[in-house]
Amino acid sequence: MKLIIAFIRPEVLQDVKLKLYAQELYSMSITNVLGAGQQRGYTEAYRGVQTEVNLLKKLRLEIGVPDDQVDKAIAAITEAARSGQAGDGVIFVLDTVRTYRIRTGEPI
Ligand SMILES: Nc1ncnc2c1ncn2[C@@H]1O[C@H](COP(=O)(O)OP(=O)(O)OP(=O)(O)O)[C@@H](O)[C@H]1O
Ligand SMILES: [Mg+2]
Numbered sequence: 001m002k003l004i005i006a007f008i009r010p011e012v013l014q015d016v017k018l019k020l021y022a023q024e025l026y027s028m029s030i031t032n033v034l035g036a037g038q039q040r041g042y043t044e045a046y047r048g049v050q051t052e053v054n055l056l057k058k059l060r061l062e063i064g065v066p067d068d069q070v071d072k073a074i075a076a077i078t079e080a081a082r083s084g085q086a087g088d089g090v091i092f093v094l095d096t097v098r099t100y101r102i103r104t105g106e107p108i
Contacts, residue, residue, distance in 0.1 A: 019076035
């Protein structure tokens, strides 16, 4: 079992979900985050003062998948989340040590 953690633009969520569903991947957790990549940020007026804003609203998507389904999950996320512009996000794939289904206690 691997844990995929992806940071994506909020506006691509629906498309990412549909692409994952098409691969029969339904389980996921999503949180709102603020993030920065290598962009220098932009300036915006806040209470009349020009302020550099470099933390942008992103979504953190976490998906636990069997090892043999990692590649199709990555492909689904990438296809749906890529605009080609800076800020499209990043995908991390982590090894898990142990995973259990709480309802039954069984390893998954
Ligand atoms: N190394 C990282 N660690 C944690 N989060 C990251 C990392 N890189 C990117 N992110 C997340 O992904 C979001 C988008 O960053 P991204 O890397 O796409 O932007 P960029 O560096 O400006 O562009 P690009 O990498 O396409 O040149 C960030 O706002 C952040 O939430
Ligand atoms: Mg980057």
